[in-house]
Amino acid sequence: MKYDSAGYTIDLATFKLETLKSRLRYIHMTPSQQILKEDLENRFAILQSHGIHNLHQLQEVLKTRKAVSAFAQASGLPQDYLTVLRRWVNGYHPKPVKLADLPPVDADTVTRLAVMGINDTLQLFPRVKTPTLRAELASESGIPPEKILILTKLSDLCRLKWVGPKFAHLLLVSGFDTVEKIAMADGIALYHHLQKISEVTGVYQGGFGEDDINLWVQYIVCDVPIIIDY
Numbered sequence: 001m002k003y004d005s006a007g008y009t010i011d012l013a014t015f016k017l018e019t020l021k022s023r024l025r026y027i028h029m030t031p032s033q034q035i036l037k038e039d040l041e042n043r044f045a046i047l048q049s050h051g052i053h054n055l056h057q058l059q060e061v062l063k064t065r066k067a068v069s070a071f072a073q074a075s076g077l078p079q080d081y082l083t084v085l086r087r088w089v090n091g092y093h094p095k096p097v098k099l100a101d102l103p104p105v106d107a108d109t110v111t112r113l114a115v116m117g118i119n120d121t122l123q124l125f126p127r128v129k130t131p132t133l134r135a136e137l138a139s140e141s142g143i144p145p146e147k148i149l150i151l152t153k154l155s156d157l158c159r160l161k162w163v164g165p166k167f168a169h170l171l172l173v174s175g176f177d178t179v180e181k182i183a184m185a186d187g188i189a190l191y192h193h194l195q196k197i198s199e200v201t202g203v204y205q206g207g208f209g210e211d212d213i214n215l216w217v218q219y220i221v222c223d224v225p226i227i228i229d230y
Helices: 017-026 031-037 040-049 055-061 065-075 080-092 105-114 121-127 131-141 147-157 166-172 179-183 187-201 209-225
Strands: none
Touching: 017 031, 017 055, 031 080, 040 080, 040 131, 065 080, 065 166, 080 209, 121 131, 121 147, 147 166, 179 209, 187 209
């Protein structure tokens, strides 16, 4: 697989359907995702018979709920299966997070970066990948280096499947504040650590389960490039 020019996310055109099938066959899933394992060979053969050979093509076919419904009719595949598959595939391409939506980022920092045309994590990412780039950004923007480092870690974390602004904040506070640290973590131990930090700090009110975190860590190792130089 290849990644976009910034290294922010996977280029889904290089993610083969066969690779996804192998992942789905062997990886542990939460109960709501188990439908993806059902009749796996036959369903993927149907996808391929409709000219779908990579995840970009699959994402395009399942682009909207209306498109999912139309493809269910055309292919004979269950609509509830395609709905879960759509969510799974979209998870490989998390949407950039607006810097203004990240809880630890103050308004002055957001304004200074906006003047430079940097409004979200995707736009920020190429400017913070190395210490030299971060120093240049700090000098150009007038933002203190320590705040640039926090922004770097949040941008790094927001590349991950299923991570929104508030969960990124929890990860930052927890000390598991980079992709590399999470990729090296034990999923069960990380779950208990995050639960404790969430209860003590109150920075995250959402729910997550042990299986969710364990599964999530497996996908980080497989699918997210570790390219930030800290």
